[in-house]
Amino acid sequence: MTDPAELVRSLDLEPLWMPLTANRAFKRSPRLVVAAKDLYYTTADGRQVLDGLATLWCVNAGHCRPKIVEAIGRQAGTLDYASSYSLGHPLAFEAARRVVALAPEGFGHVFFTNSGSEAVDTALKIALAYHRLRGEATRTRLVGRERAFHGANFGGISVGGVPAYRKAFAAGLLPAVDHLRHTQDLGARAFVRGQAAAGAELADELENRIIPLHDASNIAAVIVEPVAGAGGVLVPPRGYLARLREICDRHGILLVFDEVITGFGRMGTPFASQFFGVTPDLIVFAKGITSGAVPMGGVLVKKSIYQAFAEAAGGGVELFHGYTYSGHPLASAAALAALDTYAEERLFERAGELAPYFEDGVHALRGLPHVIDCRNLQLIGAVELEPRPGAPGARATDVHTRAWDRGVFVRAIGDTVAFCPPLIAERKHLDALFGVVAEAIRATA
Numbered sequence: 001m002t003d004p005a006e007l008v009r010s011l012d013l014e015p016l017w018m019p020l021t022a023n024r025a026f027k028r029s030p031r032l033v034v035a036a037k038d039l040y041y042t043t044a045d046g047r048q049v050l051d052g053l054a055t056l057w058c059v060n061a062g063h064c065r066p067k068i069v070e071a072i073g074r075q076a077g078t079l080d081y082a083s084s085y086s087l088g089h090p091l092a093f094e095a096a097r098r099v100v101a102l103a104p105e106g107f108g109h110v111f112f113t114n115s116g117s118e119a120v121d122t123a124l125k126i127a128l129a130y131h132r133l134r135g136e137a138t139r140t141r142l143v144g145r146e147r148a149f150h151g152a153n154f155g156g157i158s159v160g161g162v163p164a165y166r167k168a169f170a171a172g173l174l175p176a177v178d179h180l181r182h183t184q185d186l187g188a189r190a191f192v193r194g195q196a197a198a199g200a201e202l203a204d205e206l207e208n209r210i211i212p213l214h215d216a217s218n219i220a221a222v223i224v225e226p227v228a229g230a231g232g233v234l235v236p237p238r239g240y241l242a243r244l245r246e247i248c249d250r251h252g253i254l255l256v257f258d259e260v261i262t263g264f265g266r267m268g269t270p271f272a273s274q275f276f277g278v279t280p281d282l283i284v285f286a287k288g289i290t291s292g293a294v295p296m297g298g299v300l301v302k303k304s305i306y307q308a309f310a311e312a313a314g315g316g317v318e319l320f321h322g323y324t325y326s327g328h329p330l331a332s333a334a335a336l337a338a339l340d341t342y343a344e345e346r347l348f349e350r351a352g353e354l355a356p357y358f359e360d361g362v363h364a365l366r367g368l369p370h371v372i373d374c375r376n377l378q379l380i381g382a383v384e385l386e387p388r389p390g391a392p393g394a395r396a397t398d399v400h401t402r403a404w405d406r407g408v409f410v411r412a413i414g415d416t417v418a419f420c421p422p423l424i425a426e427r428k429h430l431d432a433l434f435g436v437v438a439e440a441i442r443a444t445a
């Protein structure tokens with residue numbers, strides 16, 4: 001086997017156009033990892049780095065977990081690939097059954113994709129097609145939210161609300177989209193532990209502004225992340241999601257939860273839907289389904305919605321949509337092994353049990369230089385820094401870099417530093433995470 005350090009020394013970094021990365025800066029000062037185990041990366045220069053973000057909000061069971069590793073290897077040698085277009089293989093069916101078993105009541109079906117972005121597009125398509133086949137074809141408008149992140153495909157950036165993802169592609173965005181305001185108000189609600197008591201009325205904008213503007217008969221669906229992630233970790237005020245649900249119900253509008261980050265235990269429950277006690281019509285998932293080990297995403301669909309497609313299609317194809325690798329055998333095997341690991345180690349419950357300690361850790365950062373907010377819900381949290389004059393984002397990036405140098409990986413989003421540890425984290429890992437982040441903040445001017 002090639003020595004990883006030797007491989008790194010001989011690497012030509014130039015040909016790879018890295019996603020969402022300042023390529024030239026990275027390649028001047030590359031940060032390479034060569035192995036990972038549980039909560040730690042091994043870097044090319046042999047250091048151990050604590051993964052404080054489940055890498056990209058996805059490695060919920062931790063890295064290289066034996067059951068998942070074994071399942072992928074076994075599957076690769078047994079049935080490497082089979083299509084799910086009219087052919088089938090058992091593991092995809094079994095994975096769908098297991099995901100449905102974790103879902104809130106009323107959900108009966110799963111449509112698999114390879115990523116969260118594809119799953120978002122799939123959910124939007126299901127919503128549009130559903131209204132059309134029921135004779136409500138005027139319901140073509142979609143409602144997203146400012147600072148929402150729903151992936152990088154055209155559907156997702158259209159309903160999404162992170163400006164940088166939209167700017168260059170403005171000409172290609174879906175035309176019939178409105179955005180609710182985001183739920184953050186640092187003036188009124190900074191340093192809140194968990195959900196703010198005030199602010200549910202922000203949901204009323206749907207009924208007071210957007211519905212009167214277009215008429216509900218033209219609106220297909222509202223999509224939100226129950227807790228916004230990549231837009232900067234925004235926790236919904238108490239009652240906000242229930243209020244959205246009520247308004248959607250009154251007006252025949254489908255409610256979609258994008259649970260790509262909040263799904264699979266992040267909230268101490270299988271999905272955020274159960275944590276909040278609010279049931280949407282479609283649930284978008286990805287990331288944690290395989291604990292990041294093989295790409296996979298999907299949409300959980302209510303039985304009544306699937307039934308409407310089945311009735312409308314007669315004996316034919318219900319939905320002209322899908323991907324070559326929908327329900328890929330390796331992804332299905334990884335998903336089943338990840339779900340087994342979550343269950344055997346009670347990782348969803350453990351996340352809920354660890355949440356109060358995590359909350360204390362996040363809020364202990366209050367009072368450090370430039371800290372203007374600490375926020376958290378279950379095992380997701382963030383600290384927001386005052387932007388450096390004329391250099392937005394620079395301060396959080398410096399904290400991120402200093403934390404990395406001290407052996408902790410966290411994510412900078414604008415001037416927010418986000419925390420999202422693997423669900424196997426213990427108190428000692430959180431102590432290390434927040435201890436290093438505090439040092440990094442203190443060292444940052």
Ligand code: PXG
Nearest residue numbers: 115116117149150151229230258260261286
């Ligand atoms: N929805 C949500 C809520 C997400 O967080 C996606 C959809 C898209 O998933 P895929 O698998 O297509 O990447 C995501 C992805 C960041 C960052 O800036 C977050 C994500 C992806 C890339 C960067 O923290 N989340």
